[in-house]
Amino acid sequence: xxxxxxxxxxxxxxxxxxxxxxxxxxxxxxxxxxxxxxxxxxxxxxxxxxxxxxxxxxxxxxxxxxxxxxxxxxxxxxxxxxxxxxxxxxxxxxxxxxxxxxxxxxxxxxxxxxxxxxxxxxxxxxxxxxxxxxxxxxxxxxxxxxxxxxxxxxxxxxxxxxxxxxxxxxxxxxxxxxxxxxxxxxxxxxxxxxxxxxxxxxxxxxxxxxxxxxxxxxxxxxxxxxxxxxxxxxxxxxxxxxxxxxxxxxxxxxxxxxxxxxxxxxxxxxxxxxxxxxxxxxxxxxx
Numbered sequence: 001x002x003x004x005x006x007x008x009x010x011x012x013x014x015x016x017x018x019x020x021x022x023x024x025x026x027x028x029x030x031x032x033x034x035x036x037x038x039x040x041x042x043x044x045x046x047x048x049x050x051x052x053x054x055x056x057x058x059x060x061x062x063x064x065x066x067x068x069x070x071x072x073x074x075x076x077x078x079x080x081x082x083x084x085x086x087x088x089x090x091x092x093x094x095x096x097x098x099x100x101x102x103x104x105x106x107x108x109x110x111x112x113x114x115x116x117x118x119x120x121x122x123x124x125x126x127x128x129x130x131x132x133x134x135x136x137x138x139x140x141x142x143x144x145x146x147x148x149x150x151x152x153x154x155x156x157x158x159x160x161x162x163x164x165x166x167x168x169x170x171x172x173x174x175x176x177x178x179x180x181x182x183x184x185x186x187x188x189x190x191x192x193x194x195x196x197x198x199x200x201x202x203x204x205x206x207x208x209x210x211x212x213x214x215x216x217x218x219x220x221x222x223x224x225x226x227x228x229x230x231x232x233x234x235x236x237x238x239x240x241x242x243x244x245x246x247x248x249x250x251x252x253x254x255x256x257x258x259x260x261x262x263x264x265x266x267x268x269x270x271x272x273x274x275x276x277x278x279x280x281x282x283x284x285x286x287x
Contacts, residue, residue: 035259035262038255038258038259038262039255039259040055040056040057040058041251041252041255042065042066042252042255042256042258042259043058043061043062043063043065044058044060044061044062044252045060045062045064045252046251046252048060049251049252049255064252065252065253065255065256066256066260068250068252068253068256069253069256069257069260070256070257070260073239073253074231074239075236075239075240075257075260077231077239078231078234078235078236078238078239078240078257079236079260079261081149081233081234081235081236082218082235082236082237082261083264084149085149085152085153085156085217085235086214086217086218087214088149088153089152089153089156089157089160089213089217090160090210090213090214090217092153092157092161093156093157093160093161093163093164093209093213094164094168094206094209094210094213096161096164096165097160097161097163097164097165097167097168097209098164098168098199098202098206098209100121100161100165100168100169101164101165101166101167101168101169101170101171101172102168102169102172102194102198104117104118104165104169105168105169105172105173106172106177106180118166118169121162121165121166122162122166124158124159124162125159125162125163129159129222129223130222133222133223133226136155136223136227137226137227140154140155140227146227146229147227147228147229147230147232147233148233149233151227151228151233152223152224152227152228152233152235155223155227156216156217156220156223159216160213160216160217163209163212163213163216164209164213167205167208167209167212168202168205168206168209170205171202171204171205172198172202172205175198175201175202179197179198179201180193180194180197180198183196183197207272210272211268211269211272214265214268215265218236218261218264218265219237220235220237221237221238221241224237224238225238225241236257236261239257240254240257240258240261243257
């Protein structure tokens with residue numbers, strides 16, 4: 001009887017494991033197939049992109065679309081603009097969001113000001129960004145910032161900073177405050193305890209917050225479409241969308257530029273993968 005029960009338990013565990021592996025495989029296929037299809041189309045001739053039945057693997061690969069995208073057209077300029085805007089936004093958002101999150105997690109406030117301030121910060125994420133485009137446009141026009149990368153950095157920081165603040169606030173709340181109190185007792189200042197104790201422990205949270213801010217800034221389209229006007233400050237999403245013209249759509253160039261636009265984010269994600277996984281799971285398990 002016991003052997004039969006063990007056999008059933010093992011069979012059930014095997015089925016559950018196979019089901020889990022099958023689910024993961026399906027999720028991987030659904031996630032990675034669009035990226036593969038864009039990459040494959042970037043190496044095909046225009047006539048092969050719409051071939052029926054489709055060519056799953058390019059038979060006659062070509063670099064024609066990459067030459068058109070990055071030599072004949074200024075996609076490198078768009079990529080540089082996206083890089084500067086995304087990195088600038090991420091650095092500013094993570095820097096100020098970390099300090100604001102630490103202040104909300106550690107400092108005491110009279111009455112219920114901590115709860116009110118936290119809600120006010122979070123409430124800005126409840127607002128669709130498009131409703132603020134007219135005030136932002138008038139603001140940047142008044143200060144002569146339209147069609148500049150600085151305007152994009154300011155706008156993206158305004159929307160990323162609340163997210164970064166709430167992310168870092170949750171990470172600091174999960175860290176034991178006794179470590180910082182011990183550093184202060186040993187003669188360190190509050191600022192020193194933040195820099196030498198809390199900040200190194202919060203590196204997983206910093207990595208997770210940074211990559212989310214970077215992805216949001218790198219992929220943003222709507223604000224960049226309205227605030228920027230020329231190639232001097234336009235980002236990759238605007239440059240790629242510009243290949244959809246009134247008369248035709250240059251699918252090969254779009255595929256080549258879109259695939260290359262994914263590469264920097266993927267590389268950055270692999271670099272911070274260790275910290276990112278720890279950051280996303282921080283606080284999920286507590287002793």
